[in-house]
Amino acid sequence: MKPMLSQRALHEAAGQGLRILAADERCRTAFTTPGSVLQDVLSPAARRYVLAAGRDEFLDHLDVLRGKAYRIAVEFVGEENSDPAEIERVVDEYLTVLAHEPVPEQLGFDLSNLGLSSSRDLATRNTARITGAAAGRGCDVVLSMERAPAVDDVLGTYRDLADEHPNLGITLQAYLHRTPADIDTIPVDGRKIRLVKGAFTAPADIALGRGPALDERYLTLAAQLLDRGARLSLATQDATVLGTARTSGLLDRVEEIEMLHGVRPALLRTYREAGYQCRIYATYGENWWLHLLHRLAEHPPMVLTALADIAERHQGDGHTVGAGY
Structure with a gap:
């Protein structure tokens, strides 16, 4: 069994995993396919990073x-x-x-x-x-x-x-x-x-x-x-x-x-x-597939925020431009 990672090491490993996903040709092909489910599901998360x-x-x-x-x-x-x-x-x-x-x-x-x-x-x-x-x-x-x-x-x-x-x-x-x-x-x-x-x-x-x-x-x-x-x-x-x-x-x-x-x-x-x-x-x-995954990799705890953004769309809420700035 691998030892428990420190929080910083865990974030660095998670970032690396996100970058691997970003570069995966299978994912990128699935994203660009007309009617892509991947694009539809992740679009609320992308809107936080793509204005x-x-x-x-x-x-x-x-x-x-x-x-x-x-x-x-x-x-x-x-x-x-x-x-x-x-x-x-x-x-x-x-x-x-x-x-x-x-x-x-x-x-x-x-x-x-x-x-x-x-x-x-x-x-x-x-x-x-x-x-x-x-x-x-x-x-x-x-x-x-x-x-x-x-x-x-x-x-x-x-x-x-x-x-x-x-x-x-x-x-x-x-x-x-x-x-x-x-x-x-x-x-x-x-x-x-x-x-x-x-x-x-x-x-x-x-x-x-x-x-x-x-x-x-x-x-x-x-x-x-x-x-x-x-x-x-x-x-x-x-x-x-x-x-x-x-x-x-x-x-x-x-x-x-x-x-x-x-x-x-x-x-x-x-x-x-x-x-x-x-x-x-x-x-x-x-x-925006590559852009989204790389932005999450910059600060991996934002994966939780991405999931919350997806949930908010289904609740009828939206991301406010300039929020937090």
Whole structure:
């Protein structure tokens, strides 16, 4: 019989289990099948993390969050995409959002949703189209980071476009062993750098697992990026990491704290009320399987909240936009 796990170890193991489910092709196929029972049953839980299925409703909801003095980042949620028509639809979504008033302060997206699986050149061209339009609206674009095999392509696209697009930033994953060396190969000074722990499963020879060693690396990388002039976003929902950053004074040097919408709103509110700049990373769209499972993995006790959200739909209740913020 296995020994009882500590609460932190149990949460880390549960998070790993959720990430495995997120990547399971059988589950993802079941989710995308027309009339999917999986999609129907889990949709009330997803609405806590995905603000809306459609753009107009999503943009209305953003006004609620802005009214609470949060910065906003916007993503049209999706997964790996190779259909040319669908890729173009994703690009059009971002261009349409950029035409809206008030304009989002920041956009984020995966290159795999812009054609990376077809070719890096296609993804790069589409990124340049969005980033150029965003510059004209005073908006930053921060590339999301993906699974370990795609890191070279994401970093390469960032390097290719960075000189021409000063509003382009990048997400770095602290859990990858390669990240400290990658920092030496990309533009950092004056750039928006979004530092995350890393949401995907990866073997030990590629990445650290969740735990104190990763926490330490995350804070070390944050300090190094700040020393090199990065406009740093601490993108984490980890209360322990944020507490250490605050005690050490590191938190006073970052541009902002960022959390994914719906994960730990009360924690983010605490920092906003303490005077720190705080950003909510908000998503919309229908292709949310990966997003939902990864959000639950960020804070596994939220699985209970997800079950409660499902129950509330059957009781006729709904999730209130901005609740907890």
